[in-house]
Amino acid sequence: MFLVKRPVDERISIEYLPTPAIHILLLGAGDVGKSTLFKQFTIIYGEGYSDDARRNFIDVVHHNVLTQAQSLIEFTRSLEPDLNICPSSRLFSNDHILPTHVQELRAILENDAVWRSLQKFRHRHSLEYFSSRLQEISLHDYIPSRADVLATRTRTLGLIDQHVTVNGARVKVTDTGGQRNERKKWWHVTDTASCAVFVLNLNGYILDLYEDTSQNCLKEDFAAFRYAITSPHCSHLPFLVLLNQKDMFQQTLQAEKPDPEGILQALQRFKLSLE
Numbered sequence: 001m002f003l004v005k006r007p008v009d010e011r012i013s014i015e016y017l018p019t020p021a022i023h024i025l026l027l028g029a030g031d032v033g034k035s036t037l038f039k040q041f042t043i044i045y046g047e048g049y050s051d052d053a054r055r056n057f058i059d060v061v062h063h064n065v066l067t068q069a070q071s072l073i074e075f076t077r078s079l080e081p082d083l084n085i086c087p088s089s090r091l092f093s094n095d096h097i098l099p100t101h102v103q104e105l106r107a108i109l110e111n112d113a114v115w116r117s118l119q120k121f122r123h124r125h126s127l128e129y130f131s132s133r134l135q136e137i138s139l140h141d142y143i144p145s146r147a148d149v150l151a152t153r154t155r156t157l158g159l160i161d162q163h164v165t166v167n168g169a170r171v172k173v174t175d176t177g178g179q180r181n182e183r184k185k186w187w188h189v190t191d192t193a194s195c196a197v198f199v200l201n202l203n204g205y206i207l208d209l210y211e212d213t214s215q216n217c218l219k220e221d222f223a224a225f226r227y228a229i230t231s232p233h234c235s236h237l238p239f240l241v242l243l244n245q246k247d248m249f250q251q252t253l254q255a256e257k258p259d260p261e262g263i264l265q266a267l268q269r270f271k272l273s274l275e
């Protein structure tokens, strides 16, 4: 057995590995943070991200910020139809953020209504994080930092492997796609896997699912977990369940402050989302 401690913002430590070759399979619904863990394996135990490797993320960062800002405006409008924001045509017609766009983007993200809806926005972490980096991102010589790389969001399609060394042991890690139409591919690698790390997003209880907005993300996490754990393909696999995005969960609970009543209501909503 092994123990994996904490996600994104803290180091992952694998304390004990029984054999020289371990194959870890990262499973879970979409957006829970599997690829982010995969990137952390690269940073902590693998090749890391050289300048060249980080340059490959430049387009992803620009694309993430622009598309997420656009969907946030649409999302805000669905919650507050009177929203008074008209982005200039040049802002979203470009596929890159230029220095001349920064002020307008900032103004949009700082709008009160937009800020309120950001709290329930699927890509909150990524957009909130990059909103403090707009100036740097817009420069022609911008190279994403490792933190930028971790904050990017790209849906995983298929299966991606990497080999790392942990305390002298060779470990293969397989990242998988978690959206509904990706999950059947999980079975292509379960035969060789030594264990599955099943990732759930604790903060998913306030989010709607990308594939079906009538579905709650945390409920979907449990449905995906049931799908994996009851599959004959996984009957031989030990599962480790990782409750991820604790930082976002804490922020959501804190946003209900200072009213203790509010915290109780938030916990009640969390409980209801599990039923």
Ligand SMILES: Nc1nc2c(ncn2[C@@H]2O[C@H](COP(=O)(O)OP(=O)(O)OP(=O)(O)O)[C@@H](O)[C@H]2O)c(=O)[nH]1
Pocket: 007, 008, 009, 028, 029, 030, 031, 032, 033, 034, 035, 036, 037, 125, 126, 150, 151, 152, 153, 154, 155, 156, 157, 176, 177, 178, 179, 244, 245, 246, 247, 248
């Ligand atoms: N704040 C915070 N953000 C996280 C955490 N884990 C992941 N994220 C962010 O959540 C977003 C989605 O993470 P991914 O790792 O791409 O999700 P995934 O599970 O690989 O999604 P699929 O590839 O679609 O299955 C990214 O923008 C990450 O930066 C976390 O623990 N805390």
Ligand SMILES: [Mg+2]
Pocket: 034, 035, 036, 154, 155, 156, 175, 176, 177, 178
């Ligand atoms: Mg992924």
